[in-house]
Amino acid sequence: MKMVHKAAEVGSPLIFLSTHKSLLDGILLPFVLLSQGLGVLRVAWDPCTCSPALRALLRNLGGLFLPAEASLSLDSPEGALARAVAGAAVEQLLLSGQPLLIFLEEAPGAPGPRLSALGQAWLGLVVQAVQAGVIPDVTLVPVAIAYDLVPDSPGDVHHAPAPLGLWTGALAVLWRLRSYWGCNRKVCVRVHLAQPFSLQEYTTNARSCWGDRQTLEHLLQPIVLGHCTSVPDTEKEQEWTPVTGPLLALGEEDRLLVRRLSRHILNASVASSAVMSTAIMATLLLFKHRKGVALSQLLGDFSWLTEEMLLRGFDVGFSGQLRSLVQHALSLLRAHVVLLRLHQGDLVVVPRPGPGLVHLARLSTELLPAFLSEAVGACAVRGLLAGRVPPEGPWELHGVELLSQRELYHQVLLLLHLLPRDLLLLQPCQSSYCYCQEVLDRLIQCGLLVAEETGSSRAACDTGRQRLSAKLLWRLSGDFSDSDSDDFEEAQGRCFRLSEQSRCPDFFIFLCRLLRPLLKAFAQAAAFLRQGQLPDTESGYVEQLFKFLQTSAQEDGLFEYADPKLAMSAVWTFRDLGVLQQTPGPAGPQLSLSPEFASQDSQDKLEQFIRQFVCS
Template sequence: MSEARLHTQQRSSHGGQENSLWSSGFGTKLEAVTPFLGKYRPFVGRCCQTCTPKSWESLFHKSIMDLGFCDVILVKEENTRVQDVLSGRAPGGAGEGRVPDLMKKEVYRILGHIQAPPRPFLLRLFSWVLLRFLNCLFLSVQLHKGQMKMVHKAAQAGSPLVLLSTHKSLLDGLLVPFVLLSQGLGVLRVAWDPRACSPALRTLLRRLGGLFLPPEANLSLNSPEGSLARAVVHAAVEQLLVSGQPLLIFLEELPGVQGPRLSALGQAWLGLVAQVVQAGVVPDAMLVPVAITYDLVPDAPRDVQHASAPLGLWTGALAVLQSLRRCWGCRQACIRVHLAQPFSLQEYTINARSCWGSRQTLEQLLQPIVLGQGTVIPDTEKEQEWTPATGPLMALKEEDQLLVRRLSWHVLHASVASSAVMSTAIMATLLLCKHQKGVFLSQLLGEFSWLTEETLLRGFDVGFSGQLRCLVQHTLSLLRAHVALLRVHQGDLLVVPRPGPGLTHLARLSAEVLPAFLSEAVGACAVRGLLAVRVPPEGPWELQGIELLSQSELYRQILLLLHLLPQDLLLLQPCQSSYCYCQEVLDRLIQCGLLVADETSSSRPACDTGRQRLSAKLLWKPSGDFTDSDSDDFEEAEGRYFRLSQQSRCPDFFLFLCRLLSPLLKTFAQAAAFLHQGQLPDTESGYTEQLFQFLQRTAQEEECVDPNLAVSAVWTFRDLGVLQQMPSPAGPRLQLSPAFASRDSQERLEQFIRQFICS
């Protein structure tokens, strides 16, 4: 058998030889894969109807379904001219009035750290260079015209635009401003992270519209330097919003940085915007969730040791040249820029507070159940804020800090929900979750089409279309460094994921598919937890289908898993109750055919909703109010039972769903097993490194080890009360809590986690 590499463009005899590999052995006609269900493609990105009903209605473009895409890198030079856009729109200074010369000089010094007036000639030159770079590196940069229409409509309302984006690549901060500039929205000011840029690069980015927080802004509230810096930053943001220039804030941490998903710096900027709106300086601000998806991210995540190293001008130029040299003449990857429906910050602030209910820590919710000291789950939501408050955000009131954090989760949920699933993510998911040992290409073609259709059925868009064989060929050519293609007898090809770093790369790509199947994956793992104590894990599917699962048991098991999984993964909307999500999970399991109602064990059919007794509480309870206990409202759930469906496709689909969450859950289980081996007390970073090395030593050949999962395990165990953070002269250090000091309690924790894992 010889290994074959696939290329999309055939420019030589080698390309013709590879084409013969594809054409041999496939005599059947393959259908085209299109991102449509029926006549229309699924629309994604509607704002929350609970928190922003007026925006949901007024800012939606009625004919969005009829509008197609435009390729941004096909714009002409006239699309990026900016002289008229800049006239009269540059923000002013930090304030007026008579101040001492020394104070004025200090204010100008701090203001120089934050921003600089954009230079039209430099903007045009840089836009031209970036356009050439994108044309050399990417096949297309797609933008939905209907989404752009909604943003234009929101901009015409008169309120400043604040775009809140995910952060997949360092290219994002240049790509989004270029896209919006080419679409006539004006010069976008970008809130950059100073840690990512050298001083020379910061100077250039400020001239292109970049904003940076000065170092003094992170000093304590009692520091006079910090107070002055925060005052200047606040005034600069006021002038920026008053001038009407759009602002881009990244809500996620830098690519490659380990730790919580939400960016403390992004929340600091968002907190400043919220302060300006609440103070009445501007009546409102329109928030636009943004997401960027790549076939392949152009800059791979940096090593842990170099994650905090700033990017310099020469380093960046060298990286660009290397990318051009590597990709010259073989543009293959595509980018999709997503702009979700804008919504009013003022409207969200008013409505969101009414949805806030009581919350408890993960330790209060789960620890008694894990240790066998209780069985009842408290009827409250989980409080899990994985973002340290820094600098300007600390100057907010506690209630406003909570508002900013929950708004960030809300927007991040909207951004992820509007992201298209790329073909590389579909392929990586199939190879990791269904065919880790390899799969024949003839079978892979059909499963690629199946997973694409299942993704569309769940309301998620996909970032590709075309003939199935060409799509799979193109996708495998993009993944050629991580996938081996072996020619076998009868002209077929065997597709095998490469071990080691290749598996880790595929795992990161497959994470883009998880949001589309997250509800079903949670439900499948919860069902596995229920069956784990009744049926041996290796028992046949028919034997497992005999077991009756009551609705109340399913609710309880889903709740346990929801509390265990980190908020960074779930991205639940803060206005959504956990009990509502439990019902959504159960509905999804029924809709996808995994669960069927058992009518014989209930006095009336489970689908008979017409005769359900509504309690008095439900009759008067306002919509969205989940502060009271809902346990009494599920009394009738005791009489509803379900079985696993016996359809032939169900066992494979059930295993596929469970494997979507297996990497995280297996890491948590391994972290529980490591508790008695770890050297404690230790710093958080030190113990995380200990755990990561343990995971690498114990990983099997087909398993990938992701350092970010190790970080999630340590943070979750800290919230659960397994690890305690104790002060010391050298700084905070982790140690085992007394509740989990014994081997018995550690084994209980491991067993609790492993019940959700399906091998």
Template structure:
């Protein structure tokens, strides 16, 4: 099959097989395949438990005991039974009747209460900077406060909400095949409402529809109208005016002005008073912790951290006793509003352009059988007050990547410093800067903690599994019969690692549905004996498959980091193309593995790793090593000079061990590291290990190859230049290199931006102020071509071809 695919002329192949391929899609592949029962029977792992270290009471009390006995519900499936009425007419008006029966609280204008708050009264009386008495009359200040309130929110419009719910329900049923929600997760959320504290939903951000879909889901589950903190840059003024009546909150642009600006002080005081009134009234709030889709920048949202910082400040000052934080994730088979070019953020969405986009989407979906499946996930709620008291992080004594990694890259040092990496890419807004420094740190690590929980609770969709198999295992094509078996294998491996999947059913139906969603990026070819060959379309479509496969990476991230670290450890001992048996001869000591894993952890961006702030790098190293042993890639090798590796009994217990916090590895004597220095491992010689090892290494190959190409581009780039200009240079170089190599998975603007920012942290690129703005320069250290080659060689040691 490979020979046939490599030798065929692509142009003639498309013409000859276009009709045959169309018939294959329409006939359901034309194969008789055996039906397969749902994967692992009824077993699904429970995901989304809160951190037992930071929130032990919430971990125990807010968990629903019978969660695994509850099933799923399709939120958009509304029938006659969902209303109080029955009959022929009801069956045709059930959507409208359902929207009328939803509980929407009586609309009331919160402006008088906000005006009576302490912060606003201080402004009107001139007791704080930015208020009356500084050249402005109290009436003018009061008028400005009302203007800011009108920009932030508006009173809810019940009739408009019901009308919008009816229209949205009708639209969602034509856009999506289903919107699945776990009943047990919803039970936990309802249990958290009984505590009496307001609910703060902290969500990932996969689609522009998330801000509409999630409030609709929560309204349908009886939680009332959800207030949503929306990015004002994504909407036009007319659309913002409509969304404010539906419960959306918008941050005024004056809130990001400098701290000494009177307009900024006034705007931040009004926003703070609005959040106070909202939390005191017990209304739920939705905050997106990720940047909007298509936004080339850091993963953590600066706007989301600003809103979360206000909530933290209100709780810490005792205005409300507590707030319940709920991690939320939403996953799609295929993001419905993904633009054709994801590398550039789209223009703000207008009211009429949004309506036209909805009509075009309905026209496209009319009669389409390959509709999208959606899964909404709610993690276990936890107490913000409890987290604030118990939160422990490894932030003390951090060093920049330049001090941690640059001496090792250049060969000046071989010892990895015993400290954590300092890497903060998310810009700090005016609202966050107005907080105390310790509160800013608390908000940043809380955001990272919750986003880690949200990603861990997100189910893996079938398109992510299929894209991973086609991209990293069978880029030259695979028989459909073999693909079915590997789809089942990878699904079970995902479930066994504690990650849920967003699908179930017969294997043939799942495969047909998934390949139909990926139809624009795969080709079906018929071969002898009635089998089919599935081939990824060569070209930039592989970049799309790489983005889909990124959703599967969190499930295998620890093993992937460990496999790439082992590859780097073996790079200087055996040839990269050497046989597996030769690589298995080498003994790998535990200290060497720790060092290599730490180097890779420092190199990879924090946005990818999303490690918990309460977990040190050395704890993560041990977790990686344990995962490699559990999956069978590493086998402990016992040496005669040391006690057996399986003997975990300690020779002595020091007094420090009795009180030392978990994750603290500073006292090597009490941890008895001298005993572990002799522990060695070999690569397992099982038949499945070479393929699985290669598969794990390739999961990180898009980012590592982008970093290696960025290092190779250093001597070709035109510097000095602005960051945006240099980023465009690098992106064009990545696309040209991908075209030459035929490997498009790393030709992504997001990966290019990660490479530029990592090189800035590493001291390769320096940002120097200039009259025209900040300019990127190549640092004197890496102006030397030899040092550039050392950097590229350091990165390429982790890449497995």
């Protein structure tokens, strides 16, 4: 907060760009920031999340709503007029120095990509005003908001919540105040502000790191089908957020700037977000103690996972005595857990089987940013070992296998390209090869990988100076020499093996399971290609796949992947991969199987490629 106050003293308008966890965020955040002396915020609202009555009230209170006509085509007079009015409003707002709050994530429960098209439209208007010289600069402040229990969370997680009405919003606020005063269970919310930065400074620095990108179809499809084995030395191009009228009105370079700026800010917001006790509890119950756990052991695991979060530089949104924290988290999750009392006085906590596990899986994604590098690395190692030793084999057998650094990088790159960018949230300036280096470093730091010493003069665990191609070279900190004396083949020839420490098997499986819901949904989507009814519209095929996921979940008991958002993510990934192709139809665009994946053999290769990363 001190940095934000210092940035406000400079005189540039403050633009707060926030995550979006609840429909009440637009009401709560202005009060929180006003209480900290940052003035009255103007909030850019999504009209779809508000009832007409609430929309009229918020507009009178200073809320901003983008006209629906602003999304019309560029040659539409109504669209041009609406965009001009919205742009003039933003310019006047910036000239007056009033702070503005924009949500960069879609409303909670909304189907579609994570990045909000509306949020990018508002940010594009701000960028346009600065580029036109209306105002010299603005200060961008990433904001993260986290709840241990989202106030408007629907009972049915498969459907988006209804638009927030005037009375429902007031009742929700009063109900939470009543909870705070002790008449009901207390719910905690944490708001975090990341490092403010200048838009002009970001614009100057960002353009220098824009490189060429290729589609997922060109990067991954030849490897899936076995046509080649090497991954091209380029980045993945994947944009799921639709481009609306306000962005189309910008130049191509400015549109790219807004997209990458949005991802950069969302990355900073998520990295600074607090992890709540319910997210830690849901993760433990779903991925570590699926069949139940004694409360005494759950206390120890809760403490362990909290320490792991703090060691990775992530904040937690709770404090107090350990037993009270665990009891509080269980009380908030009581609809999804079963408590069994033993004769010895201890309790056994069992996650309630059924579709409610989807709720626990969604809560567990709050921990994924802290463990994402290790989870990607663990799944990549799992894929390497899948063809060598039985997945259920003893850990000692896994530890015998040597894993070369070249193989590890290759496998991590394959998984990185498969995973959606909305999940990874890599910074636009961070290359996939640099991320591979980070993954390997994390696996060594957490003790899962042990370097196999060779006869080389350099220790095998020295990962500071190596490169993957002629374009990339990692050097020790402070070494700016232009020497090319490093032996590339030597660096790529280094080997590692899995550690034989007693804690490693459980931690390795835990990391792999963090990505299991998504990867399992992708694998089931590949299996569904044999029986899906195509051609069909995108929404129709997503509905088909979701019903198949529900049926499969009933059979194997892993309900956490029966999520409509995962079904949609799988369909979009397969479309990018060239498995599904989009063709025009009488009722709109139709999805059909591409010729490359029309055969049973190609579909089997795709499913096998995905299942190598899936942990049981």
